[in-house]
Amino acid sequence: MAPEVTKVHPLIVRIAHWLNVLAVLIMISSGWRIYNSDPLFAFSFPDQVTLGGWLAGALQWHFAAMWLFVVNGLIYVVYGILSGHFRRKLLPVSPLGVLRDIGSALRGKLAHDDLTVYNAAQRAAYLVLILLLIVLVLTGLVLWKPVQFYWYGQFIGDYEGARLLHFFAMAGVGFIVVVHVLMVVLVPRTFPSMFTGRIRRSA
Amino acid sequence: MKKIMGSSFQKYRTPEVARMERRLFLKQGLSLGALAMLTGCAVTEEEGVQKVLSRMSGWNDDAQALLFNPNRLAPEFPESRITNPFPFNAYYSEEEVVDVDGGAYKLELGGMIKERKPWTLPELYALPQVSQITRHICVEGWSAIGKWSGVRFSDFLQRVGADTTAKYVGFQCSDDYSTSIDMATALHPQTLLTFKFADQILPPKYGFPMKLRMPTKLGFKNPKHIAVIFITNEYPGGYWEDKGYNWFSGS
Numbered sequence: 001m002a003p004e005v006t007k008v009h010p011l012i013v014r015i016a017h018w019l020n021v022l023a024v025l026i027m028i029s030s031g032w033r034i035y036n037s038d039p040l041f042a043f044s045f046p047d048q049v050t051l052g053g054w055l056a057g058a059l060q061w062h063f064a065a066m067w068l069f070v071v072n073g074l075i076y077v078v079y080g081i082l083s084g085h086f087r088r089k090l091l092p093v094s095p096l097g098v099l100r101d102i103g104s105a106l107r108g109k110l111a112h113d114d115l116t117v118y119n120a121a122q123r124a125a126y127l128v129l130i131l132l133l134i135v136l137v138l139t140g141l142v143l144w145k146p147v148q149f150y151w152y153g154q155f156i157g158d159y160e161g162a163r164l165l166h167f168f169a170m171a172g173v174g175f176i177v178v179v180h181v182l183m184v185v186l187v188p189r190t191f192p193s194m195f196t197g198r199i200r201r202s203a
Numbered sequence: 204m205k206k207i208m209g210s211s212f213q214k215y216r217t218p219e220v221a222r223m224e225r226r227l228f229l230k231q232g233l234s235l236g237a238l239a240m241l242t243g244c245a246v247t248e249e250e251g252v253q254k255v256l257s258r259m260s261g262w263n264d265d266a267q268a269l270l271f272n273p274n275r276l277a278p279e280f281p282e283s284r285i286t287n288p289f290p291f292n293a294y295y296s297e298e299e300v301v302d303v304d305g306g307a308y309k310l311e312l313g314g315m316i317k318e319r320k321p322w323t324l325p326e327l328y329a330l331p332q333v334s335q336i337t338r339h340i341c342v343e344g345w346s347a348i349g350k351w352s353g354v355r356f357s358d359f360l361q362r363v364g365a366d367t368t369a370k371y372v373g374f375q376c377s378d379d380y381s382t383s384i385d386m387a388t389a390l391h392p393q394t395l396l397t398f399k400f401a402d403q404i405l406p407p408k409y410g411f412p413m414k415l416r417m418p419t420k421l422g423f424k425n426p427k428h429i430a431v432i433f434i435t436n437e438y439p440g441g442y443w444e445d446k447g448y449n450w451f452s453g454s
Contacts, residue, residue: 034344035344037342037343037344038341038343038344038345040344055342055343056443056446056447056448057256057447059342059448059449060256060257060259060260060447060449061256063259063260063263063449064255064256064259064260064263067259145267145270145453145454146277146338146340146454147275147276147277147278147418147419147453147454148270148271148272148275148453148454150275150277150278154278158278158338159338159340159346160346163344
């Protein structure tokens with residue numbers, strides 16, 4: 001019996017995904033260089049994995065790529081809400097279901113029978129990722145323009161508070177990205193689908 | 204800008220050296236740029252990349268000018284929040300701070316200004332002054348709160364008959380530093396030509412005899428040891444701006 005091929009990722013989601021990969025790579029690697037010029041904590045990022053070469057170069061990359069990151073992200077979020085993509089793919093998500101799925105994933109027993117439906121752990125991860133990226137934009141705006149955005153910056157600890165939140169949101173994104181890539185390695189047939197938009201429903 | 208600028212190699216940083224550095228940093232930058240290429244973005248030509256980044260920085264100048272609300276005030280703080288000691292920052296180390304002779308000092312004015320007579324310190328000190336306790340944010344990321352006192356820059360510009368329809372106000376400093384700002388920020392009510400830090404005459408390390416204090420701009424845009432103020436429509440650039448730091452650098 002030929003495996004059933006089905007549509008999984010709409011074109012706009014695929015384009016937004018890969019543009020976001022590019023934007024987030026630039027934002028994080030240049031952001032690490034900016035961090036290194038005045039580290040918040042007792043460590044720095046190795047210069048070899050940072051972008052920009054020195055502070056001014058890193059800032060140029062960061063403030064150039066932010067436009068790609070924000071415009072692409074806005075298109076994705078507006079599409080996700082209006083088209084019902086988020087509702088269909090990411091909801092509902094219950095804390096219990098997430099815990100159960102993480103448990104079975106850790107035991108290597110998480111089912112992937114139907115790759116067109118996200119399991120609870122996936123839904124939670126993608127939702128948290130989207131939220132963290134929004135937090136990065138909002139805290140980033142306070143860092144970029146602490147006076148102009150003080151009207152809400154004052155509620156997140158002003159400039160210094162935004163600095164901490166920006167860092168931790170980056171760390172959260174980094175963690176989810178690592179797990180996400182690891183999962184793709186473990187279930188490799190999901191990878192081409194992010195280009196073609198099609199996938200075999202079952203293994 | 205405490206760390207990068209403290210080192211004495213700055214003395215040898217000729218334009219040629221600066222160009223070499225720029226090429227080096229781009230080469231390093233490309234290791235990740237190469238990663239970006241995986242997604243089809245052709246990051247191959249260093250000069251081309253720098254051109255795009257510089258153009259984006261110019262676009263960001265325009266975006267910041269649009270975002271800048273001339274009536275929006277930077278938050279002010281109580282005395283208890285003042286950072287002590289307030290960090291020293293310049294493109295050179297603290298031992299190299301310039302020693303300006305206050306008795307012989309004259310502030311020179313140039314460009315699109317009606318009354319260009321130089322100002323002595325007693326004349327400047329006689330102007331009506333205000334104080335502010337605001338946050339200084341360094342382009343490196345750190346911030347510190349300090350108290351500055353001086354004359355409202357918009358009052359001063361008005362008094363000397365500056366053409367406030369011009370685009371730029373430029374500054375040349377006794378420590379060979381230079382910078383320039385947009386007219387909207389120059390006229391902002393919290394932009395002060397300051398003579399005092401923490402209620403004391405500015406010590407040399409904080410910019411004697413005067414520093415332009417703008418809580419709506421990053422630290423490096425706030426010139427110290429000002430010797431010349433000029434009004435112009437020609438983009439004047441500045442010490443760090445010419446090396447790649449964003450010109451507007453507003454807060």
